[in-house]
Amino acid sequence: MMSRFDSIMKLLRILAVLALAVVLLLALDRISKIGEKSIFSRSTLKIEDTPVVLEKISDIGELATACYYDEDIYLTSKLTEITGPVGLIASAVGRNPSKDDLVIIARGTVKAGFDMGGISLDDVTVRNDSLFVTLPRPKILSVTVNPSDYEIIGGNNSWSQREVSGLVGHARNMILKNALDNGIYSRAESSGKVKVREFLEACGFRNIVVSVAEE
């Protein structure tokens, strides 16, 4: 008859051998990863081929003259209630609900410039080879933080798309605020005056006065 101690030891040995096998596999995985893909890594998911539906076409006349680029880290946290047996253990050690972090590194681009479609005949005056042009006030033309512009660090599958979009939206707003705080409008104005003057000089005008409409 095997004693109780012996059976526990036998079980522990089996567990140890299994654990060793897992560790060896993991070690092999790390070695196999050098220069190639991990044998345990998930294959890249591919999207299905679906059409792009054209909803609207708009003719525009936007002269973008300033660009602001920003890269920063954004974080949000939430408390998640752990359920089931693990939840009971977590509650016993005072770790339920647990704190989950979602971190993104976002790279955003803000473009500002002029809506040239808003220029009327009154804004352009020609006298011999002199030209007077009044540009409209500069405005934000685009704020871009697309899925290719951010990466997600951590964040388990308890985070919904709505929550992720909320954090990306927050990043987008912060990048826009930073662009405004860093003077994107004044840069758009100064750069716009130079670009329009250069363009008109290339068209043969010699005395060009470019101004921006008052607020």
Add this chain to the structure above:
Amino acid sequence: MNRFSRLLTALALVACTLAGCRKEVAVRSAVSRLSGLSEFGTVEYTVKKVVSANDSSVFKIGDRKIYFTCIANVKAGIDLSGFSAENVKADRSAGTAVVTLPHARILSVELPPDKIEEKYCSVTGFRWNFTPEEKRALLKQGEEDIIAKVEQNGILEDAERNSSDLVRKMFTGLGYEKVTVKFE
């Protein structure tokens, strides 16, 4: 027992080594840059796309499916950064001008985060739900597909036609009667 404890210690050491090999995320400092630009956007397409993925395999028990819808605003036009006097051959006395512009290109693609919606997600069997990073990777592919298909839909041709019309209108307003616009 002694041998057993040595084995456990070795296992613990290997496990610690492996744990130490985890992918670390370097903390980067914020980077920002403000620069000048010279792009003339002449057309904007608003498009809608369903981004879907079906993750099933004979080697996996259960499958995963997900469907998103997203709206994108795509602007195209011409990059004027290389534009100079050499691009314009104007004769004011004859009232003629020949303007050479660069070919149109996509200038910006915006997928507003609030316009990306997860419409359906199904996970069966022994499968984990999609992680936020997996969803982002799928949406990134959707973004690339939008750019490729919008170009096939003729956004660049529209942008060149509108650029040509706008430049012609502008030169006519400046007193030129015969204006030719070329793209190179």
